[in-house]
Each structure stands twice: as C-alpha cells, then as structure tokens.
C-alpha cells in the first residue's frame with residue numbers, strides 16, 4: 162500500500178466570517194460582509210448572513226474537541242481584522258479580540274494542534290471599504306499595520322502564517338464581477354487595481370515580518386492562491402496555448418511575481434493587457450505597473466507555495482466575455498464537461514486528476530518549491546447527508562492524487578480539507594455545505610454531528626493511507 166511520508170501534515174480549514182458569528186460582540190467592528198449581508202440580503206442565495214454562523218466564537222472548546230477527535234496536525238483559521246482593529250486602523254485596538262485569538266491558539270497548542278493562521282480571509286473593515294477598499298493603494302500600508310499586531314500578539318506561538326487568502330477572488334469577484342463583498346462591478350479595471358494592491362500588501366507584510374520578527378520568531382509566511390487545472394478537448398495548438406494562458410492570467414497573475422525566476426506579472430499578461438488597453442482607447446494600460454523596487458520586494462516573498470483547488474476547466478482559444486474584462490483579456494473560453502460528477506457548485510466537478518496535474522505543473526513552472534494544499538473539498542447541497550459517501554469518494558480521489566504527485570517527485574508537505582464544518586458559504590449562504598461535521602443552523606446551539614467523511618479522514622490521518630475503509634465511528638483509542 163502506498164503511504165504518505167511520515168512528516169506529511171493533514172489539516173482542516175475555516176475562516177472567521179464563515180464560522181465565528183458574534184458579529185458585533187466584544188467590541189468587534191463592521192466588516193464588508195456584515196455590511197453587505199445586512200444591507201442587501203438579496204445578494205445571498207438564501208438571504209442569510211454570518212451574524213451567528215456556526216457560533217464558533219462561543220463554542221471554542223467543542224470545536225477543539227472535534228479537531229482533536231479528527232486527529233488533524235494543524236487547524237487553518239483566520240483572524241477577523243475588525244476584532245483586532247474595529248475600524249481597520251491602529252488607533253483603536255480591541256483587546257478582547259486579541260484575547261479571543263490568544264485563547265484559541267493556546268488551546269490548540271495544548272491539544273497538540275498546530276495553528277496555521279490566515280491574517281486576511283475577505284472580511285475587510287467596512288470603514289476601509291468606504292475609502293475604496295483594495296482599489297486604494299494606501300490599503301497595503303494599512304494591511305501591514307494590521308499584520309504587525311498579529312505577528313506581535315500571536316507570533317511567539319504561531320509559526321505558519323498566510324497573509325492573504327485568494328487574491329484572485331478578492332479582486333475579480335469583489336471589484337469586477339460582483340459575486341463577493343463589496344460587490345463592485347467594474348470589469349477589466351477594478352480587478353487589476355485591487356489585485357495590484359493586494360500583492361503589494363502581501364509583499365510589504367512579508368518583508369516587515371522578515372525585518373522585525375523572523376529572527377525572534379522563526380516562522381514561515383506565505384500567500385494562498387486558488388488554482389484551477391485547464392485542459393483542452395481538441396488538443397489543437399492554439400487551445401493548448403489557451404490552457405497555459407488561462408493558468409498564467411489566473412494563478413500566474415499572483416504567483417509569477419513571487420515564484421517565477423524573473424518576477425513581475427507574467428509576460429503574456431503584460432503584453433495582452435497593454436495591447437488590448439491601447440486598442441480599446443485607453444492611453445494607459447489597465448494593468449498597473451510595479452516599480453523595479455516593488456518587483457524586487459515581491460520576488461521570493463513567500464516561504465512556501467500555498468494553494469486552494471476546486472476546479473478543472475475545459476478551455477478553447479476564443480474571444481470571450483465583455484470588453485474590457487479579465488475574461489476578454491485572457492481570450493479563453495472556459496467550461497466544464499457535463500459528464501463529470503457534479504456537486505452543488507456548477508463548476509466544482511469531481512476531477513481528481515486536475516489536482517495531480519496542477520501539482521506537476523507547479524513543480525515544472527516554479528522549480529519544485531515547497532507546496533501546501535491549503536483548501537480542497539466537496540460541495541454538498543443544503544441537505545448534505547451525514548452518510549456522505551460522495552464526499553468520501555471525492556477525498557479518496559483527491560488525496561490519492563496528492564500522494565501520486567508526491568511519489569512522482571512533487572514537494573508537497575500538507576493537505577487541508579475545506580471545511581472542518583458546514584459554514585456560511587459566501588453568496589451561497591448555507592445552501593452549499595463543505596463540512597466534515599454537519600452543523601444544524603436551525604438549532605440555537607448549532608449542534609455539530611460528524612459525517613462519515615470525518616471518520617474516514619480520521620482513519621486516513623492515522624494510517625497515512627488512502628483506503629476503501631469507511632469506519633462507522635471515531636476511533637477513540639488515539
């Protein structure tokens with residue numbers, strides 16, 4: 162039987178807005194998600210919000226017990242900026258917010274679970290949104306200030322940090338194609354402005370850690386991007402090129418500046434957006450430019466390559482999307498094969514080979530860096546069953562694909578299930594469930610119940626093998 166290396170780590174992930182609730186308790190300020198869900202409930206499929214969510218803010222001990230039962234090596238969670246700085250700015254510090262995360266971190270460590278902390282997972286302080294959010298270049302410095310208090314308060318115990326989760330989704334879905342807060346619609350413009358500032362925020366925070374904390378704390382700092390696998394149906398040269406172009410102008414947009422040999426945006430992205438901007442009557446490129454100092458600052462600014470993975474797309478080289486837009490700039494039509502096993506999210510099909518191909522591509526493209534899979538999971542429906550065999554099949558396929566990639570030389574050190582428990586799935590509300598634990602959102606106590614996949618994951622972590630065994634309960638003799 163094939164086995165994961167002894168030092169390979171397994172974990173589960175969540176994020177603050179999706180699980181914590183307590184949206185206005187103990188001095189927490191308002192975030193963009195609080196604001197948008199309250200003001201425009203129609204933007205969320207089931208008109209819900211994260212006011213209570215899984216109520217994890219009040220259920221720390223139960224959550225930790227469940228993590229312990231699972232046997233995970235690490236727990237990836239995020240800090241809510243507005244619990245620490247209620248307005249987003251450092252002149253008002255909320256000690257109760259710091260106390261909450263201190264307690265969580267201490268309890269995790271006492272239970273032998275490593276905290277892997279995301280500093281920013283989409284819940285921007287509303288006050289900062291009112292001055293333009295991520296389209297305002299000052300945000301990079303504001304983020305550094307917020308990151309500094311996180312490193313200062315928690316860095317004696319937290320040794321793995323993620324600055325920012327999924328720059329692409331923040332930029333494209335927040336500022337161009339309105340799927341996520343702040344739901345701006347400014348295609349082909351907002352995304353590149355936001356993306357540029359998100360990258361600078363990450364780079365500056367990384368360098369700040371390096372200068373002010375690294376020698377004392379010795380932690381690792383990285384960024385997490387989402388990567389989709391792309392393949393063609395035709396095998397034609399122009400479509401194969403489109404598959405690469407899509408990856409470069411999606412994942413490469415945020416990874417090339419940090420991990421490529423040359424740094425900066427991918428040349429294909431620079432060339433196309435500069436050219437198309439001109440053709441469209443702009444007298445500047447819609448893609449901002451880094452100064453040489455910024456290129457240098459960003460280059461190498463991540464101690465590991467972290468990514469989330471949910472999609473495989475079929476692609477064709479074809480004029481696509483409105484002008485201007487990211488889709489049109491890429492010139493790639495992406496779609497899915499309807500015969501691939503569906504989930505509750507239309508384009509999240511079950512395609513485990515995509516993960517293996519992504520890992521092999523990253524190895525070649527970026528010189529085999531240390532890679533951590535920091536999210537991957539099965540999207541169930543609102544009535545996702547406790548006997549979630551479809552999720553177990555998904556896990557067998559995807560975790561097996563990671564193992565195969567390792568056996569073929571990919572330097573992967575961690576895998577993370579999204580998600581620890583059912584939670585607020587952004588614009589889909591509670592209609593889409595990813596949890597290993599079921600959460601009853603009608604119960605004021607938010608009862609958690611392990612699904613069969615939780616038992617499966619426990620066994621997988623214990624044996625480090627991907628098997629057909631489907632245990633019926635937790636093994637409590639751990």
Ligand code: BGC
Pocket residue numbers: 176179326327330387469536579586587
């Ligand atoms: C995000 C999570 C989200 C998950 C499933 C990722 O893009 O980081 O917050 O719940 O995908 O859609």
